[in-house]
Amino acid sequence: MKEPIDEEYVKAAELVSKYIRGDISAAEYNELMDMLKKYPTLHSWIDNQNLPLKDISKRLTDYQTIDIEKDWQSVLKKHHLDSERKPKYRIWWAVAASVIAVCVVGGSFLLKNKEEDSLAEKKQEITEIVPGRTVATLTLSDGTTTLLEEQEHRTLVDGDITLALSGSTLDYQIAKDATPQQHKLQVPLGGTYHIRLADGTNVWLNADSELEFPSSFIGDERKVKVRGEAYFEVARDATKPFKVLVGKTEVEALGTAFNINTHLYKEEIKTILTEGKIKVSTPADYKIIEPGYAAISGKEGIKVGKADVEEALAWKEGYFYFDSKRLKEVLSDVARWYNLELDVTVPLADKRYIGGMKKSESIEAVCAVLSDLTSYRITVQGKKLVVK
Numbered sequence: 001m002k003e004p005i006d007e008e009y010v011k012a013a014e015l016v017s018k019y020i021r022g023d024i025s026a027a028e029y030n031e032l033m034d035m036l037k038k039y040p041t042l043h044s045w046i047d048n049q050n051l052p053l054k055d056i057s058k059r060l061t062d063y064q065t066i067d068i069e070k071d072w073q074s075v076l077k078k079h080h081l082d083s084e085r086k087p088k089y090r091i092w093w094a095v096a097a098s099v100i101a102v103c104v105v106g107g108s109f110l111l112k113n114k115e116e117d118s119l120a121e122k123k124q125e126i127t128e129i130v131p132g133r134t135v136a137t138l139t140l141s142d143g144t145t146t147l148l149e150e151q152e153h154r155t156l157v158d159g160d161i162t163l164a165l166s167g168s169t170l171d172y173q174i175a176k177d178a179t180p181q182q183h184k185l186q187v188p189l190g191g192t193y194h195i196r197l198a199d200g201t202n203v204w205l206n207a208d209s210e211l212e213f214p215s216s217f218i219g220d221e222r223k224v225k226v227r228g229e230a231y232f233e234v235a236r237d238a239t240k241p242f243k244v245l246v247g248k249t250e251v252e253a254l255g256t257a258f259n260i261n262t263h264l265y266k267e268e269i270k271t272i273l274t275e276g277k278i279k280v281s282t283p284a285d286y287k288i289i290e291p292g293y294a295a296i297s298g299k300e301g302i303k304v305g306k307a308d309v310e311e312a313l314a315w316k317e318g319y320f321y322f323d324s325k326r327l328k329e330v331l332s333d334v335a336r337w338y339n340l341e342l343d344v345t346v347p348l349a350d351k352r353y354i355g356g357m358k359k360s361e362s363i364e365a366v367c368a369v370l371s372d373l374t375s376y377r378i379t380v381q382g383k384k385l386v387v388k
Contacts (some may be wrong), residue, residue, distance in 0.1 A: 011035075118385070129363040129380055132207055132337045134168040136193035141181035148193065158183070161215050172198040172215055180214040187228070190339030192316075200235035201242065204316040207336040208263070229261040231316045234276075249297040251278040259312030263332070268298035272312040314356060320366075321356040327374060331385060334370075338363045342383040346376070348387070 015024065015032040015070025024032065045050035134150035140158045148170060150273055155164040161175045170185070176198040187193050187205040194204050209228025222242045234242045236255030244251040246260055249269045262269050271280055272294045280287050280295040280302055287302045289295050314321035320329050320337070327348050335342040337359055346355040357369060367378045367385075377388045 129338050129340065129383075130190075131360050131362070132190040132192055132339070134193060135188065135191040136170075136205070137186045137188070139184040139186070141183065150185075158215070169194045169196060171196045173200060174365070175215045176217075178216055180216045180218055182212070183215055184210060184212045186210040188339070189336055195237075197222075199237060199240075202233040204231040206230065206263075206315055207339075226260055227262060229259070229263055229315070231257070231259045231312060233257045248282055250281045252281070253277070263336070268296055271295045271297070272307045272309060274309045274312050315359075316361050319356045320359055322353045323352055324352045326350065326352055327376070330370070331378070331387065334363075334366055335385045338366075338385070340380065340383055342387075343381075343384040344387045346388060349375070 012032075012035050015028055015035065019029070019032060019093075046279055096262045119178055136148045137145050138143050139147055140156075142158070146156060148165065150168045154165050156165060158181050160181060161178045161181060163175060164171060170193075171198060185193065185195055185205065187209050189208050189209060190244070191207050192205065194202065195211065196202050197213060199222055201222070203211060203224075206229035208369065209226070209230055211230060212225040214224075220240060222237070222240050223245065224243075225245045227246070230244075232242075232244065232253075234256050236251045238254055242253050244253075244260060245261060247267075249271075251258065251260065251271055253276060256278055257273045258272070258276075258278055259273045260269060261271075271278070271289070273289045273291050275291055277291075278289045280289055280297055281299050282302060285301050287304050289304060292307060293304055294310060296303045296305075310321055320330075320333060321332075325333075328344070331342055331344070334340075340363075351374075353373070355373075357366065363380055363385075367380060371378045379386050379388075
């Protein structure tokens with residue numbers, strides 16, 4: 001049995017969709033008839049127009065012939081978006097095979113429902129949803145808190161420590177010789193922040209994350225605590241190992257760069273090493289990790305495997321990056337960045353996605369791309385990211 005390939009595959013799905021809706025032109029109808037002769041399996045779409053969406057998804061998934069990188073780029077172009085950049089490591093902006101055609105053909109069965117949903121949404125209160133921004137809350141040693149925002153220029157005082165806040169970075173290097181004070185930096189949903197610790201270590205915190213740290217390091221080690229997701233570029237000091245505590249996992253480094261994420265897995269921590277060498281330890285085990293590898297630590301011990309380092313780098317450089325993530329994980333990333341509650345009203349297919357786009361895009365643009373690339377309708381209603 002011969003099957004459509006690449007552009008023909010998508011074109012066939014579009015023509016069938018138009019035929020079912022009844023808005024196909026004479027020229028398009030003739031083109032569809034030619035495709036039916038070339039690919040007889042398409043007759044089943046014409047003859048049975050009342051298939052459930054799950055059956056449509058299964059049939060189209062069986063073809064598995066789309067050029068996945070081309071499809072991702074075509075959808076971005078359709079919405080006038082851009083994914084071009086020059087990363088340290090190259091990202092292949094792609095999407096799992098078959099999802100384009102699932103949406104194109106399957107969407108024709110949902111037109112009436114879409115119209116009804118659209119009317120309902122217009123009646124809801126309109127809430128402006130904007131991309132995340134540079135924002136954090138700093139808790140000082142006496143418990144007082146202060147809001148940190150981008151492009152601020154002021155000083156913060158805690159005991160004999162005076163910190164200069166400039167632009168979007170909080171720099172503690174000026175306090176490296178002062179009496180240590182314990183501080184906490186918290187980044188809310190829809191935020192991100194960069195801090196330079198007293199030893200020169202740079203830390204980027206992602207949305208819904210926090211870092212506990214001393215204002216200066218004394219003794220024979222440097223130790224901080226993290227929850228959420230953070231990327232570290234550790235300053236070299238062979239006499240003082242740098243340690244990050246994440247729950248019951250400890251990550252130790254001398255001079256290196258790595259990403260820690262507790263958002264992806266329940267009660268598990270994923271650490272990706274991009275430079276240098278780290279030691280990942282739990283109460284029961286430890287592993288030495290080399291660059292390009294990741295460790296997942298938790299109750300089941302420590303698992304080590306090859307990693308895509310772009311997963312560690314992309315978010316701090318301003319991109320969503322989906323490295324074989326399930327749709328639920330993709331949606332969770334988006335919801336955290338736009339400070340939305342995720343509301344999934346239907347079972348999600350166990351399909352994995354690879355791709356990315358700029359985090360500066362509007363939530364409407366992100367929803368449009370994800371809706372085009374999946375068999376679901378993804379919208380914002382109030383402060384919820386709704387999947388139907």
